[in-house]
Amino acid sequence: MNKILVANEVTKRFGDYTALNKVSLEIPENSIYGLLGPNGAGKTTLIRIINQIIYPDAGQVFFDGKPLEPQHISMIGYLPEERGLYKSMKVGEQVLYLAQLKGLHKNEAKKRLKFWFDKFEIGDWWNKKVQELSKGMAQKIQFIVTVLHEPKLLIFDEPFSGFDPINANIIKEEILLLREKGASIIFSTHRMESVEELCEYIALIHESNKILDGKLSDIKKAYKNNIFNVGLQVENGEALLKELMDKFKITIPNFHEEEKQLDFNIQLPSPKTGELLTYLSSKANINHFKETVPSANDIFIQTVQNKNING
Amino acid sequence: MDKLLLIIKREYMAKVRNKSFVIMTFLSPILMVGMIVLVAYLAKMNDNEQRVIGILNESNFFSNDFRSTEATAYVYFNNITIEEAKDSTAGLGYHGLLYIPKQGTLEKVAEKSFFYSNDTPNTAVLDKLEDIFQAKLQKKKLQDLGVSIADYAAIDNHYEINIATFSGTQNLKGLTELKAIIGGAFGYLIMMFIIIYGGFVMRSVIEEKTSRIIEVIISSVKPFQLMMGKIIGTSLAGVTQFAIWIISASLLLLVALYFFDIELGGMNSAANLPTDAISTIESAEANGNLQLYVNELIKIPWITLITFFVVYFILGYLIYSSIYAAIGAAVDNETDTQQFIFPIILPLMLAIYVGFFSVFSNPHGPIAVGFSLFPLTSPIVMLMRLPGGIGEGGVPLWQLLTSIAILIGTFIGIVWLAAKIYRIGILMYGKKPTYKELIKWLRY
Numbered sequence: 001m002n003k004i005l006v007a008n009e010v011t012k013r014f015g016d017y018t019a020l021n022k023v024s025l026e027i028p029e030n031s032i033y034g035l036l037g038p039n040g041a042g043k044t045t046l047i048r049i050i051n052q053i054i055y056p057d058a059g060q061v062f063f064d065g066k067p068l069e070p071q072h073i074s075m076i077g078y079l080p081e082e083r084g085l086y087k088s089m090k091v092g093e094q095v096l097y098l099a100q101l102k103g104l105h106k107n108e109a110k111k112r113l114k115f116w117f118d119k120f121e122i123g124d125w126w127n128k129k130v131q132e133l134s135k136g137m138a139q140k141i142q143f144i145v146t147v148l149h150e151p152k153l154l155i156f157d158e159p160f161s162g163f164d165p166i167n168a169n170i171i172k173e174e175i176l177l178l179r180e181k182g183a184s185i186i187f188s189t190h191r192m193e194s195v196e197e198l199c200e201y202i203a204l205i206h207e208s209n210k211i212l213d214g215k216l217s218d219i220k221k222a223y224k225n226n227i228f229n230v231g232l233q234v235e236n237g238e239a240l241l242k243e244l245m246d247k248f249k250i251t252i253p254n255f256h257e258e259e260k261q262l263d264f265n266i267q268l269p270s271p272k273t274g275e276l277l278t279y280l281s282s283k284a285n286i287n288h289f290k291e292t293v294p295s296a297n298d299i300f301i302q303t304v305q306n307k308n309i310n311g
Numbered sequence: 312m313d314k315l316l317l318i319i320k321r322e323y324m325a326k327v328r329n330k331s332f333v334i335m336t337f338l339s340p341i342l343m344v345g346m347i348v349l350v351a352y353l354a355k356m357n358d359n360e361q362r363v364i365g366i367l368n369e370s371n372f373f374s375n376d377f378r379s380t381e382a383t384a385y386v387y388f389n390n391i392t393i394e395e396a397k398d399s400t401a402g403l404g405y406h407g408l409l410y411i412p413k414q415g416t417l418e419k420v421a422e423k424s425f426f427y428s429n430d431t432p433n434t435a436v437l438d439k440l441e442d443i444f445q446a447k448l449q450k451k452k453l454q455d456l457g458v459s460i461a462d463y464a465a466i467d468n469h470y471e472i473n474i475a476t477f478s479g480t481q482n483l484k485g486l487t488e489l490k491a492i493i494g495g496a497f498g499y500l501i502m503m504f505i506i507i508y509g510g511f512v513m514r515s516v517i518e519e520k521t522s523r524i525i526e527v528i529i530s531s532v533k534p535f536q537l538m539m540g541k542i543i544g545t546s547l548a549g550v551t552q553f554a555i556w557i558i559s560a561s562l563l564l565l566v567a568l569y570f571f572d573i574e575l576g577g578m579n580s581a582a583n584l585p586t587d588a589i590s591t592i593e594s595a596e597a598n599g600n601l602q603l604y605v606n607e608l609i610k611i612p613w614i615t616l617i618t619f620f621v622v623y624f625i626l627g628y629l630i631y632s633s634i635y636a637a638i639g640a641a642v643d644n645e646t647d648t649q650q651f652i653f654p655i656i657l658p659l660m661l662a663i664y665v666g667f668f669s670v671f672s673n674p675h676g677p678i679a680v681g682f683s684l685f686p687l688t689s690p691i692v693m694l695m696r697l698p699g700g701i702g703e704g705g706v707p708l709w710q711l712l713t714s715i716a717i718l719i720g721t722f723i724g725i726v727w728l729a730a731k732i733y734r735i736g737i738l739m740y741g742k743k744p745t746y747k748e749l750i751k752w753l754r755y
Contacts, residue, residue, distance in 0.1 A: 015751055051530040053738070070533075078530040082740065084523030089325065100317055101531035145527065 002029040003065070004153050004184040005050065010059035012045055019045040021208045022059065027153075027186065027201070032179060034199035034216070035188040036296055041205040043188045044081060047155055050186075051078050064152070074103035077151035081158040081188075083142050085130045092126035095145055102149040109148065116144045120170075136167050143171055147178060154178065155186045160194050172198070192296040204300050211303050216296070223299045226268040227251075227292045234284035237262040265292065314532045315540050322544025326511065327551060336552050340560035348567045362406035362436055367396040369413040370420050376447050377409075383436055397427055407432050409440060417448050417455070490611060490698035491670050497620045498666060498691035501627055502659045508549035508628075509635035509655070512542055513648065516639030516737070525737045534734040542632045612700045619697055619711075626718045627690030631655065633729035640736030641744040662688035670695040680710060686721035689714045728753065 005027040012020040020042045027033045035043050048054045050061060052073060061068040063075070086094055092113070099109035117123045120140055130138060139162065146154065154175070160168045175198070179185055187195040196216075203213035212219065234240055237255040241262060244250055253264040262284070268276065273289070280286055294302070326332055366377055367388045377385040386405070388396045393410055400408040407428030414420045426432060426440065453463055516538075519525045528537060638651040662682060669678040674696045683693040683706075693714050699705035735752040742748065 015754060048738075053526070053529050053534075054734075073531060076530070078527070080523075080526040080530070082523045082526055084527075086325070086519075086524055087522050088329070097317065097321055098527060098531070101314055101528065142527075 003027060004029040004063070005186075006062040007046070007050075008060045008062070010046065010049060010056045010061060012042075012049065012054065012056050018208050020049075020056070023205070023208075023210045024059075025203055025210065025213060027184060029184050030179065030182055031200045032175075032185045032187065032198050034192075034195050034202040034296070035186055035205065036190070036192045036195075036202055036300065037205035038190050041190075042208045043190075043205055044157060046205070047078070047080075047157055047186070047188055050153075050155065051076060074149060075152045077102075077146040077149065077154045079142060079146040079154075079156045079159060081161070083139075085138055085141060085145075087131040088129055090126070091128050091130060091133070091141055094130065095141065095148065098145045099148045104149045112148055112150075113144070116148065120144070135162065136164050139163055139167060140170075143174070147174075151183065153184050153186070155188070157188045158191075159187060159189070161189075161191075192300065196296045202296060204296075204303060206300075206304055206307070211307060212299070219299060220293050223294045223302065224271075224291070225294075226271050227265050228268065228273065229265050229288070229290045229292050230263070230280070231287035231289075232262040232280065232284040233260055233287055234262050235260060240283055261287070315536050315543075318532065318537060318540025319544040319547070322515065322541050323547050325515075326545055326548035332548070332552070336555050337559070340556050340563055343560055344563040344567055347564070362433065363403070364436065364440070365396060365400040365403075365405050365408040366411075367391070367393060367408060368411045370411050371413070372417065372420060372451055373411055373447060376443055377440070380439075383439060400427070401429065406436060417452055421448060489608075491667075491674060491695050493611065494616070494670075494695035494698045495663075495667060497616070497694040499663065501620075501624050501690050501694070502663055504546075504549060504553070504624070505628055505631045505659060506656065508546055509632045511549070512545050512632045513635040513639035514645065515541055515545060516636050516733070517642065517645060517648075520640065520737055520740075521644065529737065534737065535730045538633065538636050538730055538733050542629065542636060546628060546632065611698045612705075615701060616694075616697050620694060622715065623690035623694055623718070626715075626722050630686070630718075630722050630725050631659075633726045633733075637729035637732040637736065640733040641739075641749060642736075643740060643743075647743055658685075658687035659691070662691035666692045666695045674699055675706070684710065684714050684717060686718045689718055 003026050005025070007023060007025040009022040009024055010020055011018070011022055023042070023046060025046075035046070037043055045054070049056050050068070052068060052070065063069075063072045066072075089097075095113055096106060096109050099113070100106060104112075114123075117126070122137070122140065125133070125137070125141075130141070133141070146156075156175070159171065159175075163171060175185060187199060189195050199216055201214065202216050202219065204211050232240070237257075237260065241250070241253055241255065241264065244264075244266065245253075249267040251265040251267075253262070255262045266276070277286070277289065280289075361382060361384055363384045363386055364377070365386050365388055368374075375387075379385050388399065391399070396408055396410065407426055410425050410427065411420060412423045414423055424444070426437065450460075453460065519528070532540075634655055638648055638655075641651070642648050665678060665682050665688070669676060669682075670692065673679060679692065679696060682688045683696055693706070693711070696706050697711075701708055701711060731753050732749055736744070
């Protein structure tokens, strides 16, 4: 598949501090890519390098196959984590100005802006000053600024922080629509659960290093460890639990005496479940039996722990 | 280039549309002219009070020499003692009493004459009294010495040494000061402009930082473009404001003068010109030399002066305002700027004061030359020296060229450094910067 963005051993130092250490990434075209990691891991530094706000000390970045150049700025839309607008400037003027800075012609920008204002039903905001808007309203404007020039690559740094749930949903829908139209999207966040459902690809950044990347479904497959969540209806739950605990690794067991309900997680030596299911169904009534898929957060913690152990 | 123009336009519009900017633009000239009119009016009001002075003259040297004017009325007492005269003066509420006793000689009279008053006498009144007193006694003394008034008038002439350059051009005294004042006015203009609009640049950078729009913008344009656009846009707004100020203030002043019929001549010259220059102008008038002075003023190389004013103004302003921009980028709010502002203002103040003191006394002395070469003071000090012209009798060409070369070099260096600090600073939040920190940023 065509790569919209490739980073090749990108390194960035600030004085004695290394913010990025030989980070390599490949972001496939028309995908949603999650750049995950805790605060201070180096995500924003990488994003600023992609936006040519700062420049790497070593390594290269390629946009659509060509080395990153100033002309690519107009093909990237960026919603930074620290985002704001000129407070005393009128909304319409401001968006037009920012769109023109991205290289859009004024008339074209006006036309597109009308479309977005109609879509969000905020046509009457045109002559309002930003300081008159609520935070949620301002965020809608910021989103429009990010997408107005129809960039090939959209970068959202902590996109849902500060959005109220309704606005967050609207923005989510719009982002999915943009992907359908062919845009590639990078999400950067430390709250991994907030974007997990959206991302097809992820990269985990930890302490300036990339520790893992790839297709999310592949990663999850690789990190599955045959743990199943089981719910049983059984008369003598305590006895069964004891019996199982002798043979398998059982976690978070819970027996509800009155309802005769037994819940636990069980780790099997292999993905094969037939034998266990046969045994369980002879002893009890199975309410549910579900494989637990690790979340990005689990994978992250596990990878970091492995790294620390392995040195 | 297109983006730079866009930024300049936005910064300009943002500035000139700003309410407080608009108010300041139109209110300042009114306030300024209003102030002048008020002061002049009050001074006039103050003088309107007529003071009454009692005169008790017992000598033979004076008769009715004190003649009442609009400001002062003189009342003569006759055939009463000094104690009675004092009582009546106080009782009648007069301003004071001049007592001239009967004595044999002029010297004795002068020695024994007194002015009595309730509290410290009004200076103007006392001056006037003394003038009359002195003139009369001098006249008597001349008569005693047997000198005729005409002879005395003949003495009262100026025996002066004329000054000229070796090539033979005759110079007028006091002209050096006058020229330095003209240059100083230009220099002062530069300083005011830097302080006012440099501050605007700084606040505008801080605003972008605190409103968090900065990162959106520098993902579209280079930080350097943004900084330069901001500096140029703000200074164009400043030039607009200055132009409006100068035009409207002069118009208002004319109107005010016409309507209030206020004499400003005396006030102005007294306030702004050093006494040397005034006395030369006055003596020039007396000698019918004024035409010569006008000729000399016309001979000041105005075109050179204005050309180099523009050069020094642009370079000096760019240097200082990029430092202001860097400061704005380094801090999170205006209160943190104090420690950085003072070192900027210092060379400006130094330039003005050193300029006024040493350029006045010797426009081509070592201090004047040194400060007109040093890049942070040269825009002001060199302009004070320039009205003397370039070349012989004026600023040597090499000094002018060296000064500009150093200024351009500094300009490039400072803008480069400032842009570096700016680039790092605009993305730094929550850190109170120190000088050490700033130096570290230069290495990033």
